Structures are given as C-alpha cells and as structure tokens.
Amino acid sequence: xxxxxxxxxLPGGSGPTDGADAATGTGVSALRLAVRRFTRNRLAVxxxxxxxxxFLFCFVGPLLYSTDQTHTALTQANLxxxxxxxxxxxxxxxxxxxxxxxxxxxxxxxxxAAGILATVIGTLWGATAGYAGGWVDxxxxxxxxxxxxIPALFILLVISAISTPGVWGLIVILGLVSWLVPSRLVxxxxxxxxxxxxxxTLRAIGGTHSRAIGRHILPNSVSTIVVxxxxxxxxxxxxxxxxxxxxxxLQPPRTDWGGMLSAGLTATYSGRWWLIVPPGLAVILVxxxxxxxxxxLRDAFDVRGRG
Amino acid sequence: MTATDRTAGAAGxxxxxxxxxLGVTFSSETGEVPAVRGVGLHVRPGETLALVGESGSGxxxxxxxxxxxxPDNARATGRAVLDGTEVVGAPENELASLRGRTASMxxxxxxxxxxxxxxxxxxxAEVIRNHRRVPARQAEALAVDLLRRxxxxxxxxxxxxxxxxxxxxxxxxxxxxxxxxxDPALLIADEPTTALDVTVQAEILDLLRKLAVDTGxxxxxxxxxxxxxxxxxxxxxxxxxxxxxxxxPVEEVLLxxxxxxxxxxxxxxxxxxxxxxxxxxxTAAGPVGDVAEPAAPRPKYGVRARTAxxxxxxxxxxxxxxxxxxxxxxxGRRLAAVRALDGVSLHVSxxxxxxLVGESGSGxxxxxxxxxxxxxxxxxxxxLFGADLRRSRPRARRALRAGIxxxxxxxxxxxxxxxxxxxxxxxxxxxxxxxxxxxxxxxRVAELLERVRLPRAFARRAPRxxxxxxxxxxxxxxxxxxxxxxxxxxxxxxxxxxxxxxxVLEVITELQEELGxxxxxxxxxxxxxxxxxxxxxxxxxxxxxxxxxTMETLLHPGTDYTxxxxxxxxxxxxxxxxxxRTARLAAGAAGVDA
Numbered sequence: 001x002x003x004x005x006x007x008x009x010l011p012g013g014s015g016p017t018d019g020a021d022a023a024t025g026t027g028v029s030a031l032r033l034a035v036r037r038f039t040r041n042r043l044a045v046x047x048x049x050x051x052x053x054x055f056l057f058c059f060v061g062p063l064l065y066s067t068d069q070t071h072t073a074l075t076q077a078n079l080x081x082x083x084x085x086x087x088x089x090x091x092x093x094x095x096x097x098x099x100x101x102x103x104x105x106x107x108x109x110x111x112x113a114a115g116i117l118a119t120v121i122g123t124l125w126g127a128t129a130g131y132a133g134g135w136v137d138x139x140x141x142x143x144x145x146x147x148x149x150i151p152a153l154f155i156l157l158v159i160s161a162i163s164t165p166g167v168w169g170l171i172v173i174l175g176l177v178s179w180l181v182p183s184r185l186v187x188x189x190x191x192x193x194x195x196x197x198x199x200x201t202l203r204a205i206g207g208t209h210s211r212a213i214g215r216h217i218l219p220n221s222v223s224t225i226v227v228x229x230x231x232x233x234x235x236x237x238x239x240x241x242x243x244x245x246x247x248x249x250l251q252p253p254r255t256d257w258g259g260m261l262s263a264g265l266t267a268t269y270s271g272r273w274w275l276i277v278p279p280g281l282a283v284i285l286v287x288x289x290x291x292x293x294x295x296x297l298r299d300a301f302d303v304r305g306r307g
Numbered sequence: 308m309t310a311t312d313r314t315a316g317a318a319g320x321x322x323x324x325x326x327x328x329l330g331v332t333f334s335s336e337t338g339e340v341p342a343v344r345g346v347g348l349h350v351r352p353g354e355t356l357a358l359v360g361e362s363g364s365g366x367x368x369x370x371x372x373x374x375x376x377x378p379d380n381a382r383a384t385g386r387a388v389l390d391g392t393e394v395v396g397a398p399e400n401e402l403a404s405l406r407g408r409t410a411s412m413x414x415x416x417x418x419x420x421x422x423x424x425x426x427x428x429x430x431x432a433e434v435i436r437n438h439r440r441v442p443a444r445q446a447e448a449l450a451v452d453l454l455r456r457x458x459x460x461x462x463x464x465x466x467x468x469x470x471x472x473x474x475x476x477x478x479x480x481x482x483x484x485x486x487x488x489x490d491p492a493l494l495i496a497d498e499p500t501t502a503l504d505v506t507v508q509a510e511i512l513d514l515l516r517k518l519a520v521d522t523g524x525x526x527x528x529x530x531x532x533x534x535x536x537x538x539x540x541x542x543x544x545x546x547x548x549x550x551x552x553x554x555x556p557v558e559e560v561l562l563x564x565x566x567x568x569x570x571x572x573x574x575x576x577x578x579x580x581x582x583x584x585x586x587x588x589x590t591a592a593g594p595v596g597d598v599a600e601p602a603a604p605r606p607k608y609g610v611r612a613r614t615a616x617x618x619x620x621x622x623x624x625x626x627x628x629x630x631x632x633x634x635x636x637x638x639g640r641r642l643a644a645v646r647a648l649d650g651v652s653l654h655v656s657x658x659x660x661x662x663l664v665g666e667s668g669s670g671x672x673x674x675x676x677x678x679x680x681x682x683x684x685x686x687x688x689x690x691l692f693g694a695d696l697r698r699s700r701p702r703a704r705r706a707l708r709a710g711i712x713x714x715x716x717x718x719x720x721x722x723x724x725x726x727x728x729x730x731x732x733x734x735x736x737x738x739x740x741x742x743x744x745x746x747x748x749x750x751r752v753a754e755l756l757e758r759v760r761l762p763r764a765f766a767r768r769a770p771r772x773x774x775x776x777x778x779x780x781x782x783x784x785x786x787x788x789x790x791x792x793x794x795x796x797x798x799x800x801x802x803x804x805x806x807x808x809x810x811v812l813e814v815i816t817e818l819q820e821e822l823g824x825x826x827x828x829x830x831x832x833x834x835x836x837x838x839x840x841x842x843x844x845x846x847x848x849x850x851x852x853x854x855x856x857t858m859e860t861l862l863h864p865g866t867d868y869t870x871x872x873x874x875x876x877x878x879x880x881x882x883x884x885x886x887x888r889t890a891r892l893a894a895g896a897a898g899v900d901a
Contacts, residue, residue: 197720198731201782204679205789206708207738215734219725 034300044296050289054282058104067098070253078267081274088274090263094253099260100278106256108286110170110240115233117175122182123218123225129183130190131213141187144180152177153242160248170249174236182228189221223301227294234290241283257283322349323492323525324373324410328385329395331368331377331549342368343549345385352492355519355526357540357557359533361572361804365549370495370529374410375402390492408438410493411486416502417478421470427454427481428466434488453484458514476507480514487518494519497529504666504831509875509891512539531804533576534877537561537884545569557881575806579834579876580862581887626693627654628710628793628825629678634687636673647673648684649849655793660819660826662840662857664833666872670849675797675829679713680704692792709739712786712824716798718778722770728781729766732756735788755784759814776807780814787818794819797829812839833876837861845869 039045065086076093079085087096129140155177159165165173193199199212218225243249244258255263257279264275331343343365350356360366372383375394387394390409394402406412414420422430431453432446441449447466454462457480470478479499486494496515500508516539519526528540536543536557543560545553545568553566564570636648648670655661655678665671676682677689680696689696691707699707715721722731732752736743743751753763759780770778779799786794796815800808812835819826830836836843837857844854845868853866864870874891878884 196723197715197717198723200681201713201715201721201785202734202738204681204708204713204795205711205735205738206705207734208705211738216723220723 038296038300041292041296041299043292044299047289047292047296050285051293054104054286054289055108058101058108061101062098065098065101067095067102069094069098069102078272080272087278088272090260090275091267096274096278099255100257100282103256103260103279104282106167106250106254107237107240107258107283110167110174110256111233111237111286113171114174114178114236114240115229117171118179118232118236119182119225119229121175121179122184122228123186123221125179126183126186126188127190127213127217127221130187131194131209131217137187141184144183147177147180152239156239156243157246157248160243160246164248164251166250170240170243174239178232178235178239182225182232185224185228186221189224190217193217193220223297227298227301230290230294230297234287234294237283237290238287320352322351323390324348324350324527325388326369326373326386327388329369329372329387330384331365331372332382332384333378334380334382341549342381343372346546346549346551348544348551348554350493350525350527352525353519353523354541355516355528355539357528357530357536357543358546359530359536359543359572360546361531361806364546366529366546367497368549369546370412370497370527373527374406374412374495376406376412404438407434407491408489409491410495411489411491413479413482413486413494413496413499415498417475417482418470418502420482421478423470426467426469427473431466431481431485431488434485438489449488450484453488454481456487456518457481457484458510459484474507475503476510479503479507479511483511483514483518487522487524490522491524493525493527495527495529498531499528500535501530501532505833505875505877506666506871508535509877509888512877513888513892515539532877533561533573533805533879534884537879537881538877538888540881545572561879561881572806573879575809576879577805577809577832577834577838578880579837579873579878581873581878581883625657627656627690628692629827630654630690631674631678631684632688632690634674634677634684634689636670636677636682637685646849648677650687651846651849651851652687653844653851653854655825655827657792657825658823659842660828660840662836662843663827663829663846664831664836664843664872665846665852666831668848669846671829671831671846672797673849674846675795675827678827679711679795680708706739709735709789710792712783712789712791712794714779714782714786714794714796714799716802718775718782718802721782722778724770726770727766728752728756728768728770728773731770731781732766732785732788735785739789751788752784755788756781758787758818759784774807775803776811779803779811783811783815783818787822787824790822791824794824794826795829796826798831799828800835801830801832808835815839833861833873845872 072092072094074093076085076089077091079089081088081096085095085097087100089095090099125140125144129137132140156173159173163169194212194217196216199216202212202216240249240256241258241261244256245262249259250256252259252263260279261276261283264272264279267275326346326348329343329346330341333340333342346365346369348356348358358366358369368377368381371377372381373387373389373394375387375397377383383395385395389405392401392405392409394405421427428447428450431450432443435441435446435449436443451462451466454466459465459477459480465473470481473481479502483499494515499515500511503511512535515526518524526539528535530536540557543553543555543557544551545560545566547568553560553564553569560569561573564573631651631653634648634651635646638645638647651670651674653661653663653674663671663674673682677684678691680689680691683697692710694703694707696704696707722728726734729749729752732755733748736748736751740748749766752766756763756765761777761780761784765773765777765781770781773781782799794815799815800811803811815826816839818824826840828836828840830839840857842854843857843860845852845860845864845866847868852868853860853864855865860869861873864873874887874894878887
C-alpha cells in the first residue's frame with residue numbers, strides 16, 4: 001500500500017522530468033530523522049543519560065571527590081555511610097564512593113574497549129566469509145560454530161587460572177571470546193548486500209573487491225554493526241564483572257565493580273550493605289542502559305525497513 | 308456475444324457493485340494523505356469494468372475499499388454498496404460473510420496468495436466450508452470440480468498437491484478456483500496477470516472471461532496494462548491522482564479518448580505492430596521486402612534514421628563488441644544441476660541495438676550476466692571488445708570492462724542509498740580514472756546529469772528523494788560516465804509506469820545516436836523491443852530460439868514459439884485485440900486437433 005502514500009511519485013504531465021516534485025516533504029536529512037526516532041524511544045534516552053552520568057561520575061568524579069585508593073588505612077576500616085566517607089569504607093579503609101569511581105573506570109574502559117574489539121574482529125571475519133562465499137565461508141563459519149559451542153565463561157576461567165591479566169590483557173581476552181555473535185550478524189548482512197544491483201554494477205564495470213566491500217558493503221552494514229557493538233559493550237561489562245567476581249580479574253589494590261562485589265561478599269553477613277549494593281546497582285544500571293541504547297539505535301537506524 | 312451486447316443485456320439489471328462519492332484517506336507520519344476522492348462507478352452482473360491508472364493513482368485502494376479490506380490507517384467516506392449491503396462503516400463480521408461469497412478477490416502475486424504448507428484441495432475446501440455447511444468429503448469433491456473448471460489437468464491427483472508443485476500460472480488458476488468457489492456475484496481482480504508471462508497471461512485472461520460469461524459474474528479488473536483492458540473489459544474507468552477522469556465503453560475510451568490524460572497514457576503505450584491476423588502464420592513467410600505493408604510500425608524510439616548511419620559498410624566487417632560463442636551455464640552439480648544456458652551464441656556489433664527477449668526462466672538475464680563477465684560460463688567462449696575474457700589477466704580484464712555501461716531493472720536496488728547522486732554517478736570515474744581531480748569529477752557528473760535530462764542540482768540529492776524514472780536516469784548517467792562502447796540494459800524500464808518508460812527510452816535512444824554505443828537490451832516486453840532494437844534474439848529455456856532483424860522476426864516469425872509469444876501479447880486496441888484473440892484460440896484449437 002505504500003505506493004498510495006506517496007502522491008509525489010505520480011507521473012502526470014511533466015514530460016521528461018517525471019515526478020519532479022518527488023523531493024517535496026523529504027527535506028529532513030537522514031541523520032535528523034534517525035535522531036528523531038531515537039529520542040522517541042524514552043528508555044533509550046534515559047539509557048544514554050545514565051551512561052553519560054556514569055562516565056562523568058567515574059572520570060570527572062575523582063577530581064571533585066579525591067580519595068586514596070592505593071594505601072590501606074586500617075584505622076578507618078569498616079565505617080558506615082555518613083561523615084567524611086559518604087558511602088562508608090571497606091575492610092581495608094578505602095573510601096567506598098571513591099572506590100566505586102576507581103573501579104568504574106576499569107569496568108567501563110574494559111567493557112567499552114572489549115566490546116568494540118569484539119565487534120571489529122567479528123565484522124572483519126563475517127564480512128570476509130560472507131563476501132568470499134563458497135568453501136572459505138564454510139570453513140570460517142564452522143570455526144564460529146565451534147567457538148559458540150564452547151561457553152565463553154569456561155575459556156575465561158581457564159585463561160585466568162593460568163595467568164593474571166592486567167587491563168590490556170583483559171580487553172584482548174574478552175574481545176577474543178565475544179566476537180562470534182557479531183561475525184554472524186555481519187556475515188548475514190554481507191550476504192544480502194553483495195547481491196544488490198549496485199554491487200553487481202560495480203563489479204561489471206571492473207570495480208575491485210575491496211572497493212565493493214569498503215564503499216558499499218561496510219557502509220551499508222554500519223547500522224547493524226553499531227547496534228551489535230552496543231549490545232557487545234553491555235555484555236563485556238557484565239563479563240568483566242563475572243570474571244572479577246570469581247576473583248580472577250585484576251589484583252588488589254586495583255579493582256573493578258565485579259572485584260568490589262567479590263570483596264564485599266563476606267561483609268553482607270555482618271550487615272555492611274554499602275559494600276555490596278552500590279557496585280551491584282552500578283553494574284545493573286550500566287548494563288541495562290547500554291541495552292536500552294542498543295534498542296533505541298535499532299529503532300533509529302530502522303535496521304530492517306531500509307530501502 | 309460482443310461486449311456491447313453484453314452490456315446492453317445487463318443494462319436493465321441492478322448493479323452488483325455501486326460506489327458513490329467514495330473517498331479514502333490514509334493517516335501517515337506526515338499527516339493525512341487523501342488517496343481516493345469522489346469515485347463513483349458501478350459494475351453490473353456479467354460485465355467487466357476495468358479500472359486503469361498508473362502507480363499511485365489509487366486504483367487498488369478503490370478495489371480494497373469495495374470489499375472492506377482497507378488497512379487500519381485508512382478511513383473511507385461516501386458509499387460502497389455491494390449487492391445491496393453498505394460496505395463503508397460496516398462491522399467486520401458482516402463484511403466477512405460478504406467476502407468470498409458475494410464478492411471475492413484475486414490478487415497479483417500467486418506465489419504469496421496460497422499457504423505454502425497446505426494442500427491446494429484443503430485450501431479450496433476451507434473457502435467452501437467458511438460459507439456453506441457441507442461435509443468435508445463433499446467439499447473435497449467440489450474442490451476437484453473447481454480445479455477442473457479452471458483448467459488444471461488431472462484435478463483428482465492435483466487436489467493433493469502443494470502450491471510449490473505448481474507453476475505460477477497454475478497457482479493463479481488455483482487462486483481463481485478459490486475466488487469462484489462460492490459462485491460470487493462479483494469478482495475483484497487486482498492485476499491478476501502482472502506477475503505472469505504473456506502466454507500464461509493470455510490463458511488466465513481466457514479463463515476469467517469464460518467464467519464471467521458462463522456464470523454472469525461481474526468483474527472489477529484493476530490493471531495498468533492497456534492490452535489487458537482491450538482484451539477483457541466491457542467498460543473502462545481511468546484514474547488519475549485518486550479521481551476518475553474518464554469512464555466509458557472500452558472501444559470509446561481506448562480508440563477515441565476524450566480526456567488529456569487518457570490520450571497521453573495511450574500514446575505512451577508501446578504498441579506491438581503485428582501482421583494482419585487474417586493472413587495468419589502461413590503467409591508470414593512471404594517476400595522479405597514487405598516491411599512497408601500497412602501494419603508495419605513507425606518506431607517510437609530507437610531504430611529510426613540510425614540504421615542508415617554507420618551500419619552500411621563498416622559495421623558488417625567490424626569486430627563485434629561482445630560475442631558469446633556456444634556458451635553453456637550449469638548451476639549446481641550432478642542431480643541438482645540446472646542448465647540455465649545451453650549452447651547460446653549471440654553477438655552485438657558496434658553501434659547496434661540487440662533486443663534479448665524471452666519469458667521468465669528463458670535465460671535472457673543469465674546471458675546478459677555472462678556478457679558482463681559476472682558469471683563464468685561452464686563451457687564456450689566470451690569475447691569482449693576482441694579479447695577473450697577467460698584468457699586475459701585480471702588487471703587487463705578490469706581495464707576492458709571500462710568499456711561497459713550497465714543499467715539494471717530495480718530502480719531502488721540499483722543505487723546505494725547511502726551515497727548521493729554525485730557519488731553514485733562518479734563511482735566508475737573513481738574506479739577507472741584515478742587521476743581525475745575532485746573538481747573535474749564534479750564537472751563530469753554535472754554534464755552527465757544534463758545529458759540524461761536531469762537538473763545539475765540533483766547531484767547533491769539522495770537517491771531516495773528521486774522517483775523511479777529519475778533513479779533509472781541516474782543509473783544511465785553512471786553507465787555513461789566512462790563513454791562506454793557497450794551498454795547492457797537488463798529490463799531497465801519494466802518497473803516503471805508507461806509514461807516514465809517512454810521518457811527513459813527516449814533518453815537512451817537520443818544518447819545512443821549521439822554517442823554511438825552498442826546496446827544489449829534485455830526485456831520481456833516485445834512491444835518495447837520492437838520499437839527499440841534493430842535485431843532481436845528470442846530465447847527459450849536456455850536456448851536461442853531464433854534471431855534476426857526486428858521487423859522480420861517480430862512480424863514474420865520463423866518459429867512456432869515466437870509466433871505463439873507474439874500472439875499472446877495483448878494490444879491496446881479492443882477491436883484488433885478481439886480479432887487476434889479469436890485467431891489465437893482458433894490456432895490453439897487447430898493445434899489440439901492436429
């Protein structure tokens with residue numbers, strides 16, 4: 001029925017410049033339309049605000065509320081919220097609010113970087129497999145199938161048992177275990193895009209493969225990739241928390257939200273809730289916020305209904 | 308019984324469908340869009356009313372409104388009376404009892420009109436049992452009868468078939484069987500033959516006509532094809548911008564149109580010139596020089612003076628720009644192997660236009676893709692500009708391809724939606740003219756846009772802001788960017804309305820005369836090819852059926868297949884078309900007898 005909704009396309013009269021009025025009413029740029037669709041999704045806007053607030057909290061916060069997160073201060077240990085320490089202190093006397101900022105830096109940076117790394121690897125892998133087709137595709141995708149069959153958490157535990165990674169190590173490891181899903185998405189997208197008429201046309205006049213991929217296939221999969229990346233970041237933040245919670249992440253005094261949860265676990269029995277609730281809430285909020293942003297981006301790019 | 312007799316005979320009876328001042332408004336993101344305004348028409352029992360118009364004219368919306376099937380965001384006003392019942396504003400359960408019993412609908416696409424997982428007998432029986440209390444076994448028997456009536460061979464066996472086991476034409480027959488299952492008084496057919504090949508289209512139209520005459524069913528036929536109108540309709544209503552601009556008997560409207568728009572529309576329809584039907588096929592092999600006979604057409608575009616130009620001495624000796632020799636293409640392996648091309652040889656000489664015609668699945672697009680080098684032939688050789696594609700190195704092959712321009716069918720998929728028109732047209736320059744500066748490129752694009760009669764300012768637009776015809780002209784501009792020696796056009800206008808098609812074909816012709824490129828023109832539309840090409844290659848089931856000069860081949864075909872193909876094309880002249888139909892049916896009957 002869509003044809004009926006576009007009176008601008010009526011041919012009628014203007015001879016060779018048929019439908020010259022086709023452009024009327026479409027003066028809105030694609031970007032602005034996307035922004036409009038995104039902002040219509042309330043939850044996505046809230047999610048974006050939450051993420052921005054957390055970044056400010058973790059990176060600007062320490063400038064306004066400076067605390068010592070390296071040295072232990074046993075005289076100040078296990079204080080409740082209030083007074084000089086807004087959220088109390090932990091078992092070795094670190095200020096809990098300051099620690100939330102300090103740990104958050106690691107969680108956010110590692111999550112973001114690992115999510116992006118996973119998406120980049122997945123995109124390259126999936127685009128290559130999808131574009132090449134044939135046996136190359138078959139082999140590459142069987143590798144992905146095999147990877148998905150092994151639980152990521154299991155691999156992480158094994159690696160962590162062998163070595164104790166730093167921030168960079170964590171990023172690389174998390175990236176390497178979570179690129180499988182985006183690679184499948186991008187491959188599917190590539191399979192349809194490589195059969196578009198404009199790609200055929202380019203190939204027919206002698207355009208190279210790299211041009212077809214770089215100029216047509218990747219730009220047209222950007223929306224799929226960005227949406228996938230957002231969900232990857234959310235997953236990666238959660239994964240960092242898992243690993244650290246199991247005590248296999250960063251070593252003290254360095255920490256992240258998962259590590260704080262792990263350290264605070266024993267404290268719950270003695271009623272020191274301030275060691276558990278803040279990092280727990282932080283993880284939940286940030287992960288939900290990233291997922292909401294992903295949903296909003298999916299609406300904004302209208303991933304399915306694109307022409 | 309002629310059309311006028313039937314209309315006169317039915318004149319006394321009450322119309323089965325009457326629309327009065329019908330309006331339909333859609334609410335969309337950008338506000339209210341009126342799609343249909345003040346439409347009034349009626350269909351009497353036994354008569355066929357054709358509702359014609361181009362895309363977006365609102366003809367399908369009227370058909371849907373008549374049976375109360377408008378989508379949720381549409382609002383109807385005015386009156387639509389179906390067999391004495393008011394449809395506008397009627398409650399859904401009342402409409403449901405009307406649909407399928409009083410009026411039923413045949414849609415365009417037979418592939419999606421049937422449930423793929425249910426046997427066709429069960430689908431027909433369901434329609435019967437929706438409206439009549441009959442036992443399942445009896446409904447099944449009725450389904451077999453219906454299949455026999457719509458001309459499905461071996462109905463007792465086919466009743467247990469799934470839709471995928473049937474051809475497109477047979478599926479449409481099943482859809483029709485479902486539509487007439489409860490002997491409706493009105494049949495609404497929305498582009499019932501648009502998705503079908505011409506020979507199948509002719510059979511389906513014959514079937515619909517026979518059913519309408521036998522049972523006195525009124526038919527509301529929605530179509531854009533003037534040939535179908537001439538073949539089938541008693542009366543015609545022409546729609547433009549959601550309003551009916553002209554109504555009348557088919558002979559009046561098609562032969563003596565009054566409204567400006569109808570005149571323009573009819574003028575834009577490419578007409579298939581045909582040998583007089585009386586003389587039939589046997590005399591067709593007469594003297595070759597009789598192109599001057601009355602039926603010989605004056606080409607609309609194409610051929611024209613061009614034939615006299617370079618072709619004389621040089622072209623005959625010149626090397627062909629593309630030459631396919633004994634090319635076969637096999638898809639799949641062993642048992643699943645499909646022979647898409649089987650020993651196809653064809654060539655295009657410099658400056659010449661060759662029309663590649665055939666029905667769907669004939670391999671014409673595959674042949675074009677082989678010529679473009681997009682598909683490697685399983686056997687045989689392809690020579691492009693004198694160089695064997697298989698023997699040349701990748702780099703040399705790419706350089707060769709700078710001499711090719713391509714225009715494909717789908718105006719939407721042909722242009723990358725993420726690029727501007729400037730970037731789309733400049734792409735070939737970026738591939739082959741690396742040294743060109745940004746400014747030079749911009750200048751060249753502007754020049755190309757003017758060539759295809761688009762304003763320079765279009766360079767900054769996005770493809771989605773353009774209409775279908777404009778997009779195809781952008782594709783053409785892109786194809787001409789490198790001043791190619793060969794243009795391969797695969798159904799470049801079949802997604803466009805006739806008036807737009809005419810404009811696009813004119814632009815191609817003009818540029819061809821000016822720039823002298825050769826053209827391989829793939830099309831299923833014989834009328835377009837007749838006007839556009841100097842030589843035709845008729846393909847069937849992966850083989851070349853026959854080839855030769857357009858006028859000889861399409862006026863006096865040498866093979867039965869081409870003759871049947873030509874006979875099946877409906878021409879937009881009701882008198883001539885009815886003669887042709889009679890001749891075709893007679894020939895068909897004779898063929899069965901023999």
